[in-house]
Structure formats: C-alpha cells, structure tokens
Amino acid sequence: MTTISSAAVASLLPTGHVKKQRRIEKVVVGALALIASSGVIITVGIVFSLMQPTYKFFTERAISGYASDETFVGIEESGAGLRDSSDISFADESLIQYAEPVSLGDFFGSTAWYPQYEDGDFGVLPLIVGTLLVMLTATIVAVPAGIGIAFFLNQYAKERTRRVLKPLLEVLAGVPTVVFGFFALVFVGPYIAKNIWPFSDVGIYSGLAAGITVGLMILPMMATLADDAMAAVPNSLVEGAFALGATRREVCTGVILPAGLSGIMAAVIIALSRAIGETTIVLLAAGSQAVWTFNLGSEMQTMASYIGFAGIGDQPVDSKGYQTIFAVGLLLFIITFGLNMLSRKVVKRFREVYE
Amino acid sequence: MTTPQLVASLSDSTSSSRRSKDTLFLTVLWASLLLALLTLAALVINTLISGASSLSWNFITFFPSPFPEDSGIQSALFGSLWVTLTSGVISLSLALGTAIYLEEFTNPDSRLQRFITVNIQTLAGVPSIVYGILGLAFVVRGPLGWGFTVGSAAATLTMMVLPLMIVTTREALKAVPSSLREGSYALGATRWQTVYRQVLPAARPGIATGSILGVSRALGESAPLILLGALAYVSYNPTGFDSDFTVLPLMIFKWATEVQDEYRGLAAAAIVVLLLLLFALNAVAIIIRDRSRIKW
Numbered sequence: 001m002t003t004i005s006s007a008a009v010a011s012l013l014p015t016g017h018v019k020k021q022r023r024i025e026k027v028v029v030g031a032l033a034l035i036a037s038s039g040v041i042i043t044v045g046i047v048f049s050l051m052q053p054t055y056k057f058f059t060e061r062a063i064s065g066y067a068s069d070e071t072f073v074g075i076e077e078s079g080a081g082l083r084d085s086s087d088i089s090f091a092d093e094s095l096i097q098y099a100e101p102v103s104l105g106d107f108f109g110s111t112a113w114y115p116q117y118e119d120g121d122f123g124v125l126p127l128i129v130g131t132l133l134v135m136l137t138a139t140i141v142a143v144p145a146g147i148g149i150a151f152f153l154n155q156y157a158k159e160r161t162r163r164v165l166k167p168l169l170e171v172l173a174g175v176p177t178v179v180f181g182f183f184a185l186v187f188v189g190p191y192i193a194k195n196i197w198p199f200s201d202v203g204i205y206s207g208l209a210a211g212i213t214v215g216l217m218i219l220p221m222m223a224t225l226a227d228d229a230m231a232a233v234p235n236s237l238v239e240g241a242f243a244l245g246a247t248r249r250e251v252c253t254g255v256i257l258p259a260g261l262s263g264i265m266a267a268v269i270i271a272l273s274r275a276i277g278e279t280t281i282v283l284l285a286a287g288s289q290a291v292w293t294f295n296l297g298s299e300m301q302t303m304a305s306y307i308g309f310a311g312i313g314d315q316p317v318d319s320k321g322y323q324t325i326f327a328v329g330l331l332l333f334i335i336t337f338g339l340n341m342l343s344r345k346v347v348k349r350f351r352e353v354y355e
Numbered sequence: 356m357t358t359p360q361l362v363a364s365l366s367d368s369t370s371s372s373r374r375s376k377d378t379l380f381l382t383v384l385w386a387s388l389l390l391a392l393l394t395l396a397a398l399v400i401n402t403l404i405s406g407a408s409s410l411s412w413n414f415i416t417f418f419p420s421p422f423p424e425d426s427g428i429q430s431a432l433f434g435s436l437w438v439t440l441t442s443g444v445i446s447l448s449l450a451l452g453t454a455i456y457l458e459e460f461t462n463p464d465s466r467l468q469r470f471i472t473v474n475i476q477t478l479a480g481v482p483s484i485v486y487g488i489l490g491l492a493f494v495v496r497g498p499l500g501w502g503f504t505v506g507s508a509a510a511t512l513t514m515m516v517l518p519l520m521i522v523t524t525r526e527a528l529k530a531v532p533s534s535l536r537e538g539s540y541a542l543g544a545t546r547w548q549t550v551y552r553q554v555l556p557a558a559r560p561g562i563a564t565g566s567i568l569g570v571s572r573a574l575g576e577s578a579p580l581i582l583l584g585a586l587a588y589v590s591y592n593p594t595g596f597d598s599d600f601t602v603l604p605l606m607i608f609k610w611a612t613e614v615q616d617e618y619r620g621l622a623a624a625a626i627v628v629l630l631l632l633l634f635a636l637n638a639v640a641i642i643i644r645d646r647s648r649i650k651w
Contacts, residue, residue, distance in 0.1 A: 043477065
C-alpha cells in the first residue's frame with residue numbers, strides 16, 4: 001500500500017475557497033427559486049384581480065356605470081394621475097344613480113347588454129353569441145386552410161420551397177393585431193365582407209369582417225402547429241403507405257391526418273382560444289354595440305372587445321361599469337383556460353404512440 | 356413497361372378518377388397557401404398605398420396634433436422605445452432566472468418543475484386583454500396605483516411576454532448538450548460555475564433570438580394598453596417611468612378609429628413604421644440564428 005502524502009489529502013478536503021463556492025451556490029439557488037415563482041405570483045394575481053370586483057358585481061350596490069358627465073365635476077381629462085372614485089366630487093348628491101347587484105340569472109339569462117345606462121341591463125348572452133359567431137367565422141377561415149398549408153409543407157413542398165414559405169408564414173404571424181384591425185376596417189370590411197354576405201346589408205362594422213380577419217390572423221399559427229403535429233407522424237407509416245401504392249393525397253388523408261389527429265386537434269383548440277381572446281381586431285372591425293343577433297352582417301361585440309371598449313371609456317373605480325370589465329374578464333379567462341386544458345388533455349388522451 | 360408504371364396499372368383500375376382527385380386535392384392545398392400569401396401581400400400593399408402620402412421625415416419627428424397635416428409620431432416612437440426596452444430587460448432577467456432554475460437546478464420529474472411548467476403553459480394561453488385587466492387592477496389603480504405611466508405599461512407588458520420568454524429561454528438551454536455540463540463537472544466546477552461559464556455562453560444565440568421575439572410581441576401589442584386607458588394624444592416624449600406616454604400601436608388604433616380619411620392615412624403611415632421596426636428586429640434574430648448555428 002502506498003502512502004498518501006498529507007498534502008494530497010489536504011487538497012481533497014474542503015478548503016476556504018470551496019466553502020465559499022458552496023455558499024455562492026446556495027445564494028444563487030435561492031435567488032433563482034424566488035425568480036421562478038414569479039409565474040405563479042402572476043397567476044395568483046390574475047385570479048385575485050378578477051375575482052374580487054366580480055364578486056362585488058354580483059353582490060353589492062354600486063354607482064351606476066358610465067354615469068353621465070353632468071353627474072360629476074372635476075374629472076381630469078388627461079391620462080395623468082389617479083381617477084379613483086375618491087377623486088370625483090359630486091355636483092349634486094341626489095343625481096348619483098346606484099345600480100343594484102346583478103343576479104347570476106340576469107347575467108346569464110338576459111339578452112340585453114346595456115351597462116352604459118343608469119338603469120342598465122347586464123345580460124352577457126349577446127357578448128357570448130358575438131364571441132361564438134366571430135370564433136366560428138375565424139375557424140371556417142383558418143382551420144381548413146391551415147391544415148391545407150400544413151399538408152403542403154409536410155408532403156408537397158421541396159426543402160427549398162419550405163425554406164421560403166416558413167419565414168413568410170413567420171412574418172405573417174408576427175404582424176401586430178392592430179395592423180390586422182386596420183386591414184379589417186379598410187380592406188376586409190368594404191371589399192370582402194360587403195360582397196360575400198347574401199343575407200343582409202353589411203355596414204362599416206360587422207362581425208363578418210372581424211371574424212374573417214381574426215381567421216387570417218390565426219392562420220399562420222394554425223398552419224405551423226398542424227405542420228409540427230404532422231411532422232411527428234413516423235416516417236415508416238408514410239413510406240409504408242407509399243409502398244402499398246397510395247398517392248400523396250391518399251397518404252395525406254389516409255395516414256397523416258388520422259395519425260397526427262391528436263396534435264392537429266390540439267392546434268385547432270389553441271387557435272380557437274386565440275380567436276376568442278382577440279380584442280383589437282374585433283374592437284376596430286365589429287363596432288361598439290352589443291347587439292343581440294345571429295346575423296354576422298350586423299355590428300356586434302365579443303367578450304374581449306367589450307372589455308377593451310369599456311376600458312376606453314374612463315370609469316370610476318368600483319362603479320358598476322368598471323365591475324363589468326372584471327365579470328366579463330373572468331368569464332373569458334375561464335373559457336380560454338378550459339380550452340387550453342382541453343387541448344392538453346386531447347394530446348394526452350388521443351395520442352397514437354408509435355414505437 | 357417500367358416497374359412503377361406496371362405497379363400503377365396493377366394497383367387501381369380506376370386510376371383516372373384517383374388522379375383527378377389528386378389534382379383537385381393539390382389545387383385546394385395551393386388555394387390555402389395562396390390565402391395566406393395573398394393576405395400578406397394585400398395587407399402590405401394596401402397599407403403602403405394609403406400611407407404613402409403621409410410618410411415623410413416630418414411624420415417621424417412631429418408630435419400628434421389636432422391637425423392631421425401637422426401630426427407625427429415622435430412621442431409614440433419614444434414611448435414605444437421606453438416601454439419595450441424596459442419590459443424587455445425585466446422580462447428577460449426574470450425568464451433567464453426561471454429557465455436556469457427549472458432546467459439546471461431542478462429534476463425534470465419533480466413535482467415542483469411540473470407544477471411551474473403547467474403554470475407557465477397556462478399563462479401563455481391567457482388572452483392579452485386579461486393581462487390588461489391585471490395591470491388595471493393591480494398596477495394602474497389598486498395596490499400600486501402608478502396611474503397610466505410608462506412604468507405601468509412596462510409592468511403589464513412584462514407579465515404578458517414573460518411566459519413566451521421563459522419557454523424560448525428553456526428551449527435554448529435544453530439545446531446545450533449535456534456532455535458540455537458533464538465535462539465541466541469533471542473538471543471540478545460547481546453547478547453555478549458550469550451554468551455561468553459553459554451553458555449560458557453556449558445558449559446565448561438561442562436566448563437572444565427568443566428574447567427578440569418577446570420584444571417584438573411587446574412592441575406590437577395594443578390590447579392591454581387600450582384597457583389601461585391611454586388613448587389621449589400625448590405631445591411630449593416620456594421623461595421617466597412616472598411619465599405619461601403613448602406608443603405606436605395605440606396611435607395607430609386611435610387614428611384608425613377617426614372617421615376622416617386623413618387620419619386613415621396617418622394610421623397607415625404609422626403601420627409602415629411599426630412593420631419596418633418589427634422586420635428589422637426579426638432580421639437581427641435571423642442573422643443571430645444563422646451566424647451562430649453550432650453543430651454539437
């Protein structure tokens with residue numbers, strides 16, 4: 001047995017330097033863990049900020065929303081400073097209108113949404129129907145075309161074509177929604193929506209123009225996600241089908257579509273949830289009236305566009321109108337949250353596992 | 356007869372109907388593709404045509420004004436710069452910390468990592484207008500009460516782009532091969548030394564492209580800021596985090612809602628500027644991605 005020099009042993013023991021490193025390590029891990037919790041904090045913040053005013057909306061009396069200008073004096077015009085209800089002095093106490101708490105039955109059962117009037121109606125159904133109509137239109141535009149583009153990229157395009165098309169899709173996906181909104185207002189509305197709707201006249205603002213444009217906005221995302229889902233289908237299946245004499249079309253519809261269905265469905269659901277949450281396009285293209293209608297040619301509001309609209313009109317904190325932002329926002333949050341959960345479930349439940 | 360022809364003739368007696376279906380199918384695919392490309396073309400051309408007459412150097416340097424012919428976007432450009440840079444820096448630091456913690460310091464199967472991952476995926480699916488509500492309730496009014504300022508907008512946009520930033524940063528860290536880490540450990544480095552000296556430099560291009568994507572999201576975003584209540588024409592540049600401001604997407608929104616045609620022209624011209632900025636950002640991202648493609 002060889003003897004180990006004491007110096008060598010000493011070098012293996014923790015020295016001051018190593019101890020310092022360990023301390024640094026501990027501090028770093030602690031700091032990183034703290035930062036990593038920021039996402040959780042934001043989630044808690046969202047839920048909490050939505051819940052509290054919504055609860056008040058359903059349970060408490062509040063100053064009637066959008067109260068007319070004569071009611072208040074001394075509201076600042078500029079964006080500066082706080083505009084709490086405490087900042088507002090009332091010209092005449094007797095002019096203050098109060099709105100009663102809204103019952104859940106009225107909220108989900110009534111078809112009138114006029115939160116701006118002093119004796120307002122708070123039936124959210126027109127907003128829900130508006131959201132569904134815009135979402136359906138967007139789906140009809142984006143889902144078939146998105147899957148078509150994905151088939152093309154996946155099976156038909158040569159590598160060179162792919163390298164041109166993918167960045168173009170990325171560019172389209174990167175166009176801000178306010179740009180699409182302007183496009184809807186000056187192009188899709190007057191030149192497309194007006195000419196293709198056979199059932200009624202289409203005005204400057206229509207759910208149709210908004211829906212088509214939202215569809216065009218989510219199209220590149222739909223195509224990219226579907227392309228990813230199709231790329232996950234194992235090559236052996238595709239080659240097997242070709243070996244059996246299938247044409248490219250038959251490979252697409254007979255092999256890639258069913259094998260990639262879970263991913264494609266998840267893509268559809270994610271695209272839908274984007275369409276439901278879209279605010280700016282709908283706000284610019286579909287007008288500012290929450291009309292109770294099933295006619296796409298009419299003006300309409302979606303849940304998201306109502307929230308944006310109510311945010312433009314400056315409202316005193318804790319007024320009924322202010323609270324509607326949160327009640328509708330909570331509904332929107334629950335719906336999109338549910339859809340995102342669903343898309344994850346779909347991927348898990350229906351995924352075909354190969355090898 | 357060559358083999359493929361033989362196979363084809365044997366495989367199906369109704370091959371002509373199959374072939375016409377194939378052609379029809381390919382036509383539909385081309386139509387889908389054309390829809391996307393025509394949208395892009397129509398959008399760009401339409402904007403250029405309606406914006407051309409308003410685009411000038413004055414348009415860049417003038418402030419918003421009640422008279423369309425004297426209107427410009429200087430305050431909106433500076434506002435966008437302030438808000439986007441601030442939210443970019445903060446969200447990148449938060450995203451880096453989170454991504455490093457999750458990728459380098461926790462076990463992929465641990466309950467903690469799965470919980471945070473699901474949480475971030477959920478946040479990524481939340482519509483941007485909901486972040487506006489959060490900003491309105493917590494930052495503009497409520498506990499922080501900053502009012503509608505550069506700081507409020509930056510905080511709101513930071514929360515909005517954070518999930519996206521975390522996802523792209525994690526991808527960049529994941530792409531660094533584990534052999535690099537193991538080599539570093541073998542030489543006696545601690546975990547943090549390995550992360551700091553080996554993993555981060557190797558992941559830098561990926562992180563850079565990811566954060567540029569996040570910044571361009573913040574630059575083009577309008578919905579949450581509309582909700583925060585800033586649609587007033589602001590005729591001065593921001594002076595600090597507690598300053599009033601407007602941003603380019605909000606100017607576009609405001610001008611688009613005006614009825615007169617002159618304002619439409621202004622909106623289109625502002626869109627041209629916004630798109631140029633976004634394309635420039637994306638070009639930088641692509642250059643970084645191509646320059647530093649390391650084969651492991």
